[in-house]
Amino acid sequence: MEFLTECNKCGKCKETCPGYQAFLKESFSPRGRLRLAKALQEKEILYDESLKKRFFSCLLCGSCETSCPLNINITSILYRARTESKKTLLQYLFKYFSLYPHIFFSILSILNRFDKFMSIINLPYFNRISSLEIKPQSNSLQVHSKVKPAGRIAIFLGCTSKYLIPSITEALIYILNWLNYEVIVPKQHCCGAPLLSAGFEKEAKNLAIKNLEVYKSFNIDGILTPCPTCAHFIGDVYKELIGEKLKVLKLADLFREKDREISGQYKGNAFFHISCHTSNYVKDSDDILSLLQKFGYNAQKKTGCCGFGGLFSFLFEKQSMDILRKKVLEYEKADMIISSCPNCIIQFKLAMKNKKIVHYAEAIEKILKGAKNGRAF
Ligand code: SF4
Numbered sequence: 001m002e003f004l005t006e007c008n009k010c011g012k013c014k015e016t017c018p019g020y021q022a023f024l025k026e027s028f029s030p031r032g033r034l035r036l037a038k039a040l041q042e043k044e045i046l047y048d049e050s051l052k053k054r055f056f057s058c059l060l061c062g063s064c065e066t067s068c069p070l071n072i073n074i075t076s077i078l079y080r081a082r083t084e085s086k087k088t089l090l091q092y093l094f095k096y097f098s099l100y101p102h103i104f105f106s107i108l109s110i111l112n113r114f115d116k117f118m119s120i121i122n123l124p125y126f127n128r129i130s131s132l133e134i135k136p137q138s139n140s141l142q143v144h145s146k147v148k149p150a151g152r153i154a155i156f157l158g159c160t161s162k163y164l165i166p167s168i169t170e171a172l173i174y175i176l177n178w179l180n181y182e183v184i185v186p187k188q189h190c191c192g193a194p195l196l197s198a199g200f201e202k203e204a205k206n207l208a209i210k211n212l213e214v215y216k217s218f219n220i221d222g223i224l225t226p227c228p229t230c231a232h233f234i235g236d237v238y239k240e241l242i243g244e245k246l247k248v249l250k251l252a253d254l255f256r257e258k259d260r261e262i263s264g265q266y267k268g269n270a271f272f273h274i275s276c277h278t279s280n281y282v283k284d285s286d287d288i289l290s291l292l293q294k295f296g297y298n299a300q301k302k303t304g305c306c307g308f309g310g311l312f313s314f315l316f317e318k319q320s321m322d323i324l325r326k327k328v329l330e331y332e333k334a335d336m337i338i339s340s341c342p343n344c345i346i347q348f349k350l351a352m353k354n355k356k357i358v359h360y361a362e363a364i365e366k367i368l369k370g371a372k373n374g375r376a377f
């Protein structure tokens with residue numbers, strides 16, 4: 001195991017780290033975790049449970065990398081440190097969830113019919129999804145054609161938008177068809193982010209290779225995904241894992257090529273929640289915000305972690321909920337939350353059951369459908 005050691009200990013990474021803010025201990029900060037990884041590499045310390053807790057309490061949000069003046073790839077170091085861990089039952093559960101998500105979500109869709117049973121077992125993830133309607137989705141190829149298309153775009157769904165909020169996918173297909181693109185939704189696998197976060201690097205690489213094979217077999221202009229975690233993973237992390245990545249497009253760029261005017265006006269108080277992976281990796285939030293404004297959403301820009309963090313919310317439910325509670329207070333005055341990430345939506349729905357929370361693709365689709373029917377929104 002090799003770790004970078006050139007950290008100058010300036011502490012800039014601590015200021016924005018949600019993991020540090022949840023635990024308020026140096027060893028739970030990015031700088032502290034790097035120091036521990038180095039100590040482990042130099043065999044000063046052993047890989048015990050306490051150390052594992054420090055490595056796994058990172059939400060992999062990337063804020064530290066954005067603020068680090070030396071551009072240290074902190075999450076890569078933490079991924080590597082996690083790979084070395086002794087695996088637990090929960091980690092193996094994560095592994096099988098990522099390898100066979102359709103089986104996992106089919107079981108959940110059955111369990112979800114038994115509310116009382118779900119409330120007795122009281123597992124964090126079950127709580128998160130109990131308010132959603134889980135529909136087993138087809139994993140076969142879908143093609144949404146146009147007569148003279150401007151191009152062909154493939155969608156990478158991501159497990160949340162595929163199994164838990166399929167309305168996001170439907171919105172994305174509608175928008176792309178409206179923009180005159182032929183849309184294909186290939187048979188696909190999980191991007192592999194949950195696998196790598198749980199310490200299964202070899203298995204994450206295998207999924208990356210499979211997804212690469214699937215998408216490269218189509219003649220496409222690029223890939224669009226509603227999930228910024230998937231976008232970062234297939235567009236950046238794949239390059240580190242297998243030396244090759246997929247071409248990820250940005251929705252705002254596709255609209256830029258169009259000069260069709262659409263008007264709409266949302267009169268309520270809308271907040272645009274920008275997820276950590278949108279802020280720190282995909283970096284298209286200003287373009288999405290401009291797009292939302294063009295479509296009549298005078299949305300306020302909001303950043304900051306929702307507390308989900310995938311595996312983090314399973315392992316550190318209390319801290320995950322503490323982070324979420326701060327967001328609930330911050331978003332109290334919003335009539336609608338427009339999120340850049342499906343996973344943040346799942347997290348928000350846990351604590352803001354009566355609030356309107358949508359993905360930006362759904363918000364845009366609503367305006368387009370209103371315009372088609374001759375109505376202002
Ligand atoms: S990725 Fe996020 S949670 Fe993890 S160390 Fe960096 S800032 Fe903290």
Ligand code: SF4
Binds near residue numbers: 011013068071072
């Ligand atoms: S910001 Fe970068 S250089 Fe500064 S303490 Fe954090 S990891 Fe080290």
